[in-house]
Amino acid sequence: MSLYEGAVKKPIMTSLCFLAVAIFGLFSLSKLPVDLYPDIDTNTIMVMTSYQGASASDIENNVTRPLENTLNSVSNLKHITSKSSENISVITLEFEYGYDIDVLTNDVRDKLDMVSSELPDEVNTPIIFKFSTDMIPILLLSVQAEESQPALYKILDDNVVNPLARVPGVGTVSIAGAPKREVNIYCDPNKLEAYDLTIETISSIVGAENKNTPGGREASFCRLRSGTDGLYFACGRRIQGPERNGEYRSGYTQWCFGVFA
Numbered sequence: 200m201s202l203y204e205g206a207v208k209k210p211i212m213t214s215l216c217f218l219a220v221a222i223f224g225l226f227s228l229s230k231l232p233v234d235l236y237p238d239i240d241t242n243t244i245m246v247m248t249s250y251q252g253a254s255a256s257d258i259e260n261n262v263t264r265p266l267e268n269t270l271n272s273v274s275n276l277k278h279i280t281s282k283s284s285e286n287i288s289v290i291t292l293e294f295e296y297g298y299d300i301d302v303l304t305n306d307v308r309d310k311l312d313m314v315s316s317e318l319p320d321e322v323n324t325p326i327i328f329k330f331s332t333d334m335i336p337i338l339l340l341s342v343q344a345e346e347s348q349p350a351l352y353k354i355l356d357d358n359v360v361n362p363l364a365r366v367p368g369v370g371t372v373s374i375a376g377a378p379k380r381e382v383n384i385y386c387d388p389n390k391l392e393a394y395d396l397t398i399e400t401i402s403s404i405v406g407a408e409n410k411n412t413p414g415g416r417e418a419s420f421c422r423l424r425s426g427t428d429g430l431y432f433a434c435g436r437r438i439q440g441p442e443r444n445g446e447y448r449s450g451y452t453q454w455c456f457g458v459f460a
Contacts, residue, residue, distance in 0.1 A: 241300065242277075244307055245328040246270070246290040250321060252402075259283040261319055266290055269314040273306050300329055342377075352377040 206213045248262050263283045270279060270292060278293040294303050304327060311325050340359075344351045355374050363372045386401060 241330040242294040242296050242298070242303075243330045244292045244294070244300070244304060245330070246292070246307065246311070246325050247328065248288045248290075248318075248325040249286055249323045250288070250319065251286055251323075252321070253286060255283050255285055258285070258288045262288045262322060263290065265314055265317050266311070266325070269310050270307065273303070273310055275303065304329055350380065352379050 246266065248266065250258055250262055253261070263281050266288070267279060267281055267290060270276075270290065273292065273294075275295045275298050276292060277295050279290065280293075281288065281290045283289075292307065294300075307327060311327075315324070342351070342355060342359075344354075352374060355377055360372045360374060363369060384401065384405070386398060391397065391401075
């Protein structure tokens with residue numbers, strides 16, 4: 200007896216089988232998770248390295264090429280692309296599907312540790328980014344300003360970013376495209392030559408002045424002591440300055456009051 204003949208001769212059994220399949224399908228549908236941006240493992244890793252003050256050619260020769268030559272030996276690598284621009288190098292690694300991205304990231308980090316000693320001293324530590332669906336923004340807000348455009352970044356950071364970051368469930372809030380306030384220094388070539396200065400010297404001086412140096416700390420105390428005339432309160436303040444030549448400079452003042460016979 201064929202399947203078709205059995206289905207015709209036993210209609211009740213056939214109907215029950217179809218009903219069971221329909222019930223199982225509805226039950227599975229109710230348990231199926233639905234997400235607007237599901238968590239999907241990707242096979243792409245980006246390595247970003249910054250080198251302040253370097254041109255695109257210097258980035259290409261001193262940063263990008265040594266990193267590429269080392270990262271080419273990473274296992275399961277499918278494609279590698281790079282982009283060198285002023286102050287930054289970006290290398291994108293695409294791996295074969297089916298491998299754990301965390302393991303691949305550790306392999307890339309090990310390779311970067313091997314080549315870090317060959318990079319210039321001014322190069323910052325390479326940063327590894329793993330592409331994930333969690334990095335896709337779910338909400339984009341556009342803002343424009345006519346009168347306060349130079350201060351737009353600070354206004355958005357104080358009045359928009361901070362309140363949104365405190366909302367439960369919000370992971371990261373970032374600003375893109377808003378101008379940041381900065382100071383431009385224009386140097387006179389004739390005066391630079393007269394004072395025997397260079398642009399690098401001016402830059403280092405500005406960087407050295409733009410620092411916060413600790414001025415020390417202050418501690419107060421108040422103790423109950425006994426003397427020949429009775430009990431009195433001894434209070435004082437100790438001022439400790441910053442470290443110089445391995446030693447701390449400190450001062451000490453003390454006063455007393457409240458003598459009791």
